[in-house]
Amino acid sequence: MLVEPELTIGAVSERTGVAPSALRFYEAEGLIHSTRTAGGQRRFTRDTLRRVSFIRVAQQVGLSLDEIRDALHSLPERRTPTEKDWQRLSRSWRPRLDAQIAMLERLRDRLDGCIGCGCLSLRFCRMLNPDDRAGELGPGPRYVLDS
Amino acid sequence: MLVEPELTIGAVSERTGVAPSALRFYEAEGLIHSTRTAGGQRRFTRDTLRRVSFIRVAQQVGLSLDEIRDALHSLPERRTPTEKDWQRLSRSWRPRLDAQIAMLERLRDRLDGCIGCGCLSLRFCRMLNPDDRAGELGPGPRYVLDS
DNA sequence: TTAGATGTTCAAGTGAACTTGAAGTCAAGG
DNA sequence: CCTTGACTTCAAGTTCACTTGAACATCTAA
Numbered sequence: 001m002l003v004e005p006e007l008t009i010g011a012v013s014e015r016t017g018v019a020p021s022a023l024r025f026y027e028a029e030g031l032i033h034s035t036r037t038a039g040g041q042r043r044f045t046r047d048t049l050r051r052v053s054f055i056r057v058a059q060q061v062g063l064s065l066d067e068i069r070d071a072l073h074s075l076p077e078r079r080t081p082t083e084k085d086w087q088r089l090s091r092s093w094r095p096r097l098d099a100q101i102a103m104l105e106r107l108r109d110r111l112d113g114c115i116g117c118g119c120l121s122l123r124f125c126r127m128l129n130p131d132d133r134a135g136e137l138g139p140g141p142r143y144v145l146d147s
Numbered sequence: 148m149l150v151e152p153e154l155t156i157g158a159v160s161e162r163t164g165v166a167p168s169a170l171r172f173y174e175a176e177g178l179i180h181s182t183r184t185a186g187g188q189r190r191f192t193r194d195t196l197r198r199v200s201f202i203r204v205a206q207q208v209g210l211s212l213d214e215i216r217d218a219l220h221s222l223p224e225r226r227t228p229t230e231k232d233w234q235r236l237s238r239s240w241r242p243r244l245d246a247q248i249a250m251l252e253r254l255r256d257r258l259d260g261c262i263g264c265g266c267l268s269l270r271f272c273r274m275l276n277p278d279d280r281a282g283e284l285g286p287g288p289r290y291v292l293d294s
Numbered sequence: 295t296t297a298g299a300t301g302t303t304c305a306a307g308t309g310a311a312c313t314t315g316a317a318g319t320c321a322a323g324g
Numbered sequence: 325c326c327t328t329g330a331c332t333t334c335a336a337g338t339t340c341a342c343t344t345g346a347a348c349a350t351c352t353a354a
Contacts, residue, residue, distance in 0.1 A: 008351095010300065020301085021343055029341095039350045041301055057254065065341070097255040101248060107204065108244040157330060167331085168313055176311095186320045188331055212311070 006035070006043035016052040023052070031055060031069050047080045054089070061096060153182070153190035163199040170199070178202060178216050194227045201236075208240070208247060 013020045026032045027042070032051050034042035051072065058068045074089060075081045160167045173179045174189070179198050181189040198219065205215045221236055222228045 008301080019343080022341080024302090025342060037301095037350080039301085040303095041350065059341095061251070061254070094255065097251055101251045101255065104208070104244055104248045104251070107208070108241065108248065155330075166313080169311080171332095172312060184320080186331085187333095188320065206311095 007046065007048065009034075009042050009044070012044050012048055012052065015049055016056070018052055018056065026052070026055065026065075029065060029069065031065065031072060045080060050081075050086065051075075054086075058093075061093070061100060063096075154193065154195065156181075156189050156191070159191050159195055159199065162196055163203070165199055165203065173199070173202065173212075176212055176216065178212065178219060192227060197228075197233070198222075205240075208243060210243075 007015075009020045009023055012018070012023055016023075018026075023032065024042075027034060032044070032048050032055075034044050034048075037043060054072070055065075055068055058071065059065075063071070071089060071092070074092075075085050154162075156167045156170055159165070159170055163170075165173075170179065171189075174181060179191070179195050179202075181191050181195075184190060201219070202212075202215055205218065206212075210218070218236060218239070221239075222232050
């Protein structure tokens with residue numbers, strides 16, 4: 001069997017571009033895990049690099065660390081995830097990415113027509129305020145209808 | 148001449164979906180402006196609705212309030228902006244929107260191929276870390292090169 | 295073996311973007 | 325006129341995602 005190569009926090013930091021303090025923070029938040037040396041220093045397995053990259057990517061897509069933790073919990077905890085595991089996880093993102101892209105495209109395509117012509121409107125704002133947002137606000141006229 | 152219709156903070160809140168406290172905050176931050184009644188209450192002109200919508204849209208695109216303030220400063224201060232003004236502003240966003248969309252599309256198209264296959268890689272992370280990010284980190288190997 | 299780079303914890307600080315609370319004032323309908 | 329809901333200010337609190345600092349321990353290469 002392979003001996004898992006163990007990475008120091010500095011090594012993970014260097015290879016991911018994420019500060020050691022952030023990695024400690026992620027560990028405290030349950031997003032990554034480490035073992036400890038006899039002296040109490042952290043040692044990370046290589047799949048941590050993938051986890052950390054995943055975290056940064058997820059943040060770019062607009063997920064909070066809480067949501068990311070939930071997503072990562074679908075990976076086998078404390079077991080090196082297989083490619084299948086990662087594939088399943090990444091596929092679960094497609095809808096979110098598609099939605100985000102669609103929103104930005106509508107935004108781009110209407111920017112002149114909407115902001116530009118001065119009719120930044122109800123429809124426009126609805127577009128930017130998915131159901132969850134609109135829902136939690138209660139009844140009544142909500143967004144700009146105004147010319 | 149028209150008398151500018153004046154809106155209370157509650158009216159602006161209702162029509163934009165933005166809390167009164169947030170509107171006060173935006174005013175304190177110089178993103179919107181108001182006049183005051185004899186009694187000291189705020190009154191907003193209708194173009195504030197557009198400004199506020201613009202602010203929310205800009206936030207969706209990932210701009211900070213600081214950046215948004217800068218953008219809004221290209222509008223004539225304390226003068227109702229013309230359609231041309233808004234058009235110029237919205238057009239200045241095209242590159243940003245295009246970039247954001249392109250990033251998300253690359254992300255979507257490579258998600259399986261990259262995270263999925265386990266090669267969440269240097270190239271991948273560069274894609275997500277535009278020059279400014281990569282630049283400020285200094286020299287040395289930076290991102291995940293690792294299988 | 296020892297210097298010094300790298301690591302440790304824990305508490306507190308930061309900045310962005312607001313929200314909340316207290317204590318009080320204004321404005322419009324009956 | 326008076327009530328009542330909407331408004332005012334100001335300071336402090338909140339959440340998120342970290343960073344910083346102090347004081348100390350460990351690890352590794354010479």
